[in-house]
Amino acid sequence: RKEVEQDPGPFNVPEGATVAFNCTYSNSASQSFFWYRQDCRKEPKLLMSVYSSGNEDGRFTAQLNRASQYISLLIRDSKLSDSATYLCVVADTGRRALTFGSGTRLQVQP
Amino acid sequence: DAGVIQSPRHEVTEMGQEVTLRCKPISGHDYLFWYRQTMMRGLELLIYFNNNVPIDDSGMPEDRFSAKMPNASFSTLKIQPSEPRDSAVYFCASSLGGGVYEQYFGPGTRLTVT
Numbered sequence: 001r002k003e004v005e006q007d008p009g010p011f012n013v014p015e016g017a018t019v020a021f022n023c024t025y026s027n028s029a030s031q032s033f034f035w036y037r038q039d040c041r042k043e044p045k046l047l048m049s050v051y052s053s054g055n056e057d058g059r060f061t062a063q064l065n066r067a068s069q070y071i072s073l074l075i076r077d078s079k080l081s082d083s084a085t086y087l088c089v090v091a092d093t094g095r096r097a098l099t100f101g102s103g104t105r106l107q108v109q110p
Numbered sequence: 111d112a113g114v115i116q117s118p119r120h121e122v123t124e125m126g127q128e129v130t131l132r133c134k135p136i137s138g139h140d141y142l143f144w145y146r147q148t149m150m151r152g153l154e155l156l157i158y159f160n161n162n163v164p165i166d167d168s169g170m171p172e173d174r175f176s177a178k179m180p181n182a183s184f185s186t187l188k189i190q191p192s193e194p195r196d197s198a199v200y201f202c203a204s205s206l207g208g209g210v211y212e213q214y215f216g217p218g219t220r221l222t223v224t
Binding site for chain 2 (some may be wrong): 046087103
């Protein structure tokens with residue numbers, strides 16, 4: 001079983017749509033959680049951290065459910081520029097390294 | 111700051127040749143990470159350093175791979191001898207305080223071994 005599992009997609013949605021991505025992780029010792037964004041043939045970049053209480057950054061909302069070991073990302077009012085691969089990432093505080101999911105590809109269509 | 115710098119950006123080499131990838135982390139960052147990304151396996155951590163000392167190399171695939179960090183501003187990843195299955199994008203990333211904080215990735219080196 002992979003440490004971090006994501007639906008690879010692709011998710012094809014029209015502009016303005018709301019889309020949600022889910023992720024599960026297997027290591028209950030994981031302490032920190034992130035969503036990274038990777039554009040085609042580019043490097044990953046931090047989109048947002050995920051806090052236990054949930055957090056929002058503009059059109060993006062991240063949620064964490066520690067009991068179910070589940071992380072989600074909600075994108076409202078999708079833009080063409082949101083088209084990318086979204087990587088779910090967990091950090092084991094002890095190991096101080098990140099484990100990346102394989103990513104979910106989003107394609108927003110006009 | 112220029113961000114994380116990697117060279118070369120593209121490398122094409124023949125099987126059996128030695129390949130050296132280079133990375134300059136962001137000044138002041140105390141952690142440096144090497145990753146490999148392929149379609150089949152996604153983004154995998156190969157090795158990381160803290161204050162120039164290798165901390166975890168459990169992701170290094172085999173003895174053909176080695177990494178060094180002689181000083182705070184430079185690291186290399188070497189593959190000798192290279193094999194076609196080593197073809198991938200290799201990313202270097204750095205952070206202040208380790209993986210629990212934001213990691214900044216370089217643009218990557220696209221390696222093709224024929």
